[in-house]
Amino acid sequence: MDAFLKIRGLKKHFGDKHVLDGVDLDVAAASVTTIIGKSGIGKSVLLKCIANLLRADAGTIELEGKAIAHSRRRANSDGGVSFSYMFQNNALFDSLTAFDNVALPLREASRLGRAEVKQRVDEMLGHLELSDSADRFPGELSGGMKKRVALGRALITKPQLVLFDEPTTGLDPERKFSVFEMIADYRERFGFTALLVSHDIPEVFEISDRVAWLDGGKIQFFGQPEDLNSDATLALSGFLSKANYGRKSSASHGGAQ
Numbered sequence: 503m504d505a506f507l508k509i510r511g512l513k514k515h516f517g518d519k520h521v522l523d524g525v526d527l528d529v530a531a532a533s534v535t536t537i538i539g540k541s542g543i544g545k546s547v548l549l550k551c552i553a554n555l556l557r558a559d560a561g562t563i564e565l566e567g568k569a570i571a572h573s574r575r576r577a578n579s580d581g582g583v584s585f586s587y588m589f590q591n592n593a594l595f596d597s598l599t600a601f602d603n604v605a606l607p608l609r610e611a612s613r614l615g616r617a618e619v620k621q622r623v624d625e626m627l628g629h630l631e632l633s634d635s636a637d638r639f640p641g642e643l644s645g646g647m648k649k650r651v652a653l654g655r656a657l658i659t660k661p662q663l664v665l666f667d668e669p670t671t672g673l674d675p676e677r678k679f680s681v682f683e684m685i686a687d688y689r690e691r692f693g694f695t696a697l698l699v700s701h702d703i704p705e706v707f708e709i710s711d712r713v714a715w716l717d718g719g720k721i722q723f724f725g726q727p728e729d730l731n732s733d734a735t736l737a738l739s740g741f742l743s744k745a746n747y748g749r750k751s752s753a754s755h756g757g758a759q
């Protein structure tokens with residue numbers, strides 16, 4: 503069966519820096535795939551190319567067999583796959599309350615009436631433990647709360663594909679766990695396909711069906727988290743051990759250490 507998201511030969515350079523140099527990646531429908539890699543290696547650039555926020559120099563990106571340009575960023579569109587993007591820096595609107603930030607994509611989609619928008623947003627804020635902060639502006643929220651508002655905004659339209667750029671960075675361990683749990687839970691309920699960028703190794707592996715390691719402009723490893731230790735090259739082992747993950751010296755099995 504064809505991949506839900508299929509990337510072939512993707513290239514992107516800035517000046518003389520070839521950040522993506524022939525990325526191939528297949529993502530199955532309703533799966534969670536996590537891209538890992540060193541800081542500055544090109545993970546966000548890859549997500550931005552998929553989200554159509556950056557134009558690749560070469561290569562193809564297809565969603566359900568259609569070139570990405572034919573897909574839509576919002577749900578309920580007449581054609582293409584609906585997707586949303588959760589920005590690394592949240593990208594909330596400072597002049598809008600938490601409620602209005604989450605409601606914005608629903609209002610833009612605009613087929614829902616006021617009461618239904620309110621009901622959906624209230625429900626989302628409840629899941630995110632933000633009901634008491636609905637009327638607060640981003641400037642009045644903690645870093646973790648802003649992250650959760652951004653998560654709510656990414657999920658409120660029930661998109662088919664969600665791109666998460668470091669959804670848990672800066673959160674305390676408990677909140678980190680609850681954001682991962684929420685992504686897994688929403689995926690279960692709405693069946694979306696998720697592509698994440700994360701440095702939270704090994705916690706993110708708990709919800710990942712597949713892991714893709716980006717290095718040297720290409721996906722150098724693609725497989726299940728369990729296979730990371732057994733199939734890792736020397737270079738990948740080096741990356742994983744710096745991330746405090748993986749087989750250490752004579753350990754017989756992989757897994758978090």
Ligand SMILES: Nc1ncnc2c1ncn2[C@@H]1O[C@H](COP(=O)(O)OP(=O)(O)OP(=O)(O)O)[C@@H](O)[C@H]1O
Binds near residue numbers: 521539540544546
């Ligand atoms: N718009 C841009 N113009 C010029 N260079 C860019 C641009 N966007 C990204 N880059 C460069 O591309 C490289 C990859 O950046 P990217 O943000 O994708 O890294 P990353 O793997 O997501 O890093 P991190 O894990 O630290 O967030 C970096 O060298 C960055 O400076």
